[in-house]
Amino acid sequence: xxxxxxxxxxxxxxxxxxxxxxxxxxxxxxxxxxxxxxxxxxxxxxxxxxxxxxxxxxxxxxxxxxxxxxxxxxxxxxxxxxxxxxxxxxxxxxxxxxxxxxxxxxxxxxxxxxxxxxxxxxxxxxxxxxxxxxxxxxxxxxxxxxxxxxxxxxxxxxxxxxxxxxxxxxxxxxxxxxxxxxxxxxxxxxxxxxxxxxxxxxxxxxxxxxxxxxxxxxxxxxxxxxxxxxxxxxxxxxxxxxxxxxxxxxxxxxxxxx
Amino acid sequence: xxxxxxxxxxxxxxxxxxxxxxxxxxxxxxxxxxxxxxxxxxxxxxxxxxxxxxxxxxxxxxxxxxxxxxxxxxxxxxxxxxxxxxxxxxxxxxxxxxxxxxxxxxxxxxxxxxxxxxxxxxxxxxxxxxxxxxxxxxxxxxxxxxxxxxxxxxxxxxxxxxxxxxxxxxxxxxxxxxxxxxxxxxxxxxxxxxxxxxxxxxxxxxxxxxxxxxxxxxxxxxxxxxxxxxxxxxxxxxxxxxxxxxxxxxxxxxxxxxxxxxxxxxxxxxxxxxxxxxxxxxxxxxxxxxxxxxxxxxxxxxxxxxxxxxxxxxxxxxxxxxxxxxxxxxxxxxxxxxxxxxxxxxxxxxxxxxxxxxxxxxxxxxxxxxxxxxxxxxxxxxxxxxxxxxxxxxxxx
Numbered sequence: 149x150x151x152x153x154x155x156x157x158x159x160x161x162x163x164x165x166x167x168x169x170x171x172x173x174x175x176x177x178x179x180x181x182x183x184x185x186x187x188x189x190x191x192x193x194x195x196x197x198x199x200x201x202x203x204x205x206x207x208x209x210x211x212x213x214x215x216x217x218x219x220x221x222x223x224x225x226x227x228x229x230x231x232x233x234x235x236x237x238x239x240x241x242x243x244x245x246x247x248x249x250x251x252x253x254x255x256x257x258x259x260x261x262x263x264x265x266x267x268x269x270x271x272x273x274x275x276x277x278x279x280x281x282x283x284x285x286x287x288x289x290x291x292x293x294x295x296x297x298x299x300x301x302x303x304x305x306x307x308x309x310x311x312x313x314x315x316x317x318x319x320x321x322x323x324x325x326x327x328x329x330x331x332x333x334x335x336x337x338x339x340x341x342x343x344x345x346x347x348x349x350x351x352x353x354x355x356x357x358x359x360x361x362x363x364x365x366x367x368x369x370x371x372x373x374x375x376x377x378x379x380x381x382x383x384x385x386x387x388x389x390x391x392x393x394x395x396x397x398x399x400x401x402x403x404x405x406x
Numbered sequence: 407x408x409x410x411x412x413x414x415x416x417x418x419x420x421x422x423x424x425x426x427x428x429x430x431x432x433x434x435x436x437x438x439x440x441x442x443x444x445x446x447x448x449x450x451x452x453x454x455x456x457x458x459x460x461x462x463x464x465x466x467x468x469x470x471x472x473x474x475x476x477x478x479x480x481x482x483x484x485x486x487x488x489x490x491x492x493x494x495x496x497x498x499x500x501x502x503x504x505x506x507x508x509x510x511x512x513x514x515x516x517x518x519x520x521x522x523x524x525x526x527x528x529x530x531x532x533x534x535x536x537x538x539x540x541x542x543x544x545x546x547x548x549x550x551x552x553x554x555x556x557x558x559x560x561x562x563x564x565x566x567x568x569x570x571x572x573x574x575x576x577x578x579x580x581x582x583x584x585x586x587x588x589x590x591x592x593x594x595x596x597x598x599x600x601x602x603x604x605x606x607x608x609x610x611x612x613x614x615x616x617x618x619x620x621x622x623x624x625x626x627x628x629x630x631x632x633x634x635x636x637x638x639x640x641x642x643x644x645x646x647x648x649x650x651x652x653x654x655x656x657x658x659x660x661x662x663x664x665x666x667x668x669x670x671x672x673x674x675x676x677x678x679x680x681x682x683x684x685x686x687x688x689x690x691x692x693x694x695x696x697x698x699x700x701x702x703x704x705x706x707x708x709x710x711x712x713x714x715x716x717x718x719x720x721x722x723x724x725x726x727x728x729x730x731x732x733x734x735x736x737x738x739x740x741x742x743x744x745x746x747x748x749x750x751x752x753x754x755x756x757x758x759x760x761x762x763x764x765x766x767x768x769x770x771x772x773x774x775x776x777x778x779x780x781x782x783x784x785x786x787x788x789x790x791x792x793x794x795x796x797x798x799x800x801x802x803x
Binding site for chain 1: 425688692
């Protein structure tokens with residue numbers, strides 16, 4: 149059983165927090181990780197900044213730009229994560245980013261370094277399912293890295309079942325149309341119907357709802373239909389102007405959980 | 407026989423192409439992929455498309471023998487007059503086709519990206535024609551340097567939304583259009599303006615622009631006695647006019663295909679858009695292609711004085727033509743392009759677009775002989791660039 153599956157064995161709803169590596173400062177990555185884990189985040193996603201993050205809204209775009217200006221790249225990130233499992237033994241850590249920087253680093257190199265650092269899963273929104281199966285699955289498996297795939301309100305049932313089959317971690321339910329950090333603009337009932345439809349499919353993997361989850365109220369709302377939820381943009385926003393970013397991150401996590 | 411025209415079922419030209427898109431776009435792109443070939447082949451679609459190309463766009467466009475340019479370069483030069491299309495460039499060939507496609511897919515809202523503004527104007531034009539809502543994303547830097555086109559789009563009833571991220575040019579406008587599509591997955595069709603983006607866009611746009619080379623072959627037969635020239639020359643940003651000009655010659659090995667990129671201040675200056683030289687395989691806007699990027703895989707900011715050529719990638723078809731050596735790639739600096747503007751204006755009475763001028767500036771580098779026939783795709787007219795031409799009047803003299 150991997151750390152992600154172990155995390156879902158525990159009772160209670162799961163809070164998965166995303167933050168951008170190298171933001172607000174280049175060496176923020178490890179202090180942020182420790183602070184988030186201590187404050188009670190059940191899973192942590194580390195964003196690998198990319199110049200052209202198509203699935204992200206303005207907040208994560210901006211944090212990515214700053215992180216790149218700070219000098220963040222894959223080599224720096226893996227150096228920072230070298231001893232992270234001595235500090236955070238249990239909390240699942242996932243890397244989230246876009247395919248091009250991973251391709252340039254080399255997919256095999258990337259998987260080897262990630263596994264060596266104790267990373268559990270990888271989310272690459274622009275890696276298509278078929279290409280994953282044909283070209284990457286074997287490498288991911290060799291390094292025991294779990295891919296996480298997105299499901300949207302438009303994803304067809306057969307495709308959801310296929311994604312579920314290819315997954316051994318959790319399913320990332322995108323809450324509605326839009327990029328990360330957007331407000332829910334759907335008519336009342338539309339989102340609930342979508343979540344209930346997925347729930348009724350009795351899938352193998354637990355589900356986390358992401359995109360537009362911003363605070364305690366929206367977290368609890370999402371938890372009615374899934375095993376938990378993912379928060380990214382709202383956490384990044386909470387770091388705005390903070391002298392001590394890790395402390396601000398911990399306060400944010402507490403405000404969602406308590 | 408090798409065919410360069412057709413990508414594989416998953417949209418690959420050799421190692422280039424594919425559809426690297428977030429799941430949020432998958433249903434849209436799948437719907438398009440499953441339907442575009444049937445719609446394009448539908449006789450009713452073809453009847454309407456051909457009628458609009460004739461009566462609205464003004465096709466066929468002339469193939470003009472440029473006698474004074476021919477004399478200067480000691481070869482036989484023909485200009486394919488895409489500048490005479492309605493809206494002033496080849497871009498409208500694609501938008502006319504895609505708006506008919508969007509209607510058949512039941513879409514009611516159209517989005518587009520634009521660099522120089524020509525594709526934005528061509529999209530706003532067909533949306534006005536069909537009474538459809540139109541939103542065009544344009545880099546705020548480009549809105550400044552191509553102001554007349556911004557006003558044209560607004561006059562046509564389109565909303566022009568500035569893209570303020572990154573270099574605030576074509577790449578960023580495309581990012582914003584894709585984000586809009588992610589946010590509006592049901593009612594919206596995205597009219598991409600070039601042979602870029604996820605499969606099936608490169609093939610779709612190439613097929614809609616292929617009318618250019620289809621006409622060239624007939625016109626060449628009339629004027630030269632042969633359908634096949636020795637050279638076909640076109641500028642490449644994303645590569646839509648080149649794809650259209652090359653299409654029906656791709657599988658004719660005797661025809662030399664010449665793609666002309668923008669070198670900006672020079673290939674090694676750090677201010678360039680010559681992707682075939684400076685790029686390596688990577689992923690941009692859903693397509694695996696040659697891409698200008700740093701060693702970490704971050705996409706770098708291209709530069710060209712021309713707003714239509716400063717794109718950090720090229721269409722996957724062109725990346726394949728470059729890798730296979732099927733097309734020759736030449737790059738032309740800003741100054742050379744500006745001189746070609748003056749040359750074409752004064753020798754032939756045609757003021758070309760700055761993008762097109764890059765193709766004209768390659769004339770001296772072709773090595774064409776007196777008996778060779780050279781066709782240059784005169785992709786657009788220069789009215790939109792008048793401010794730039796005035797600013798750089800010294801270079802042009």
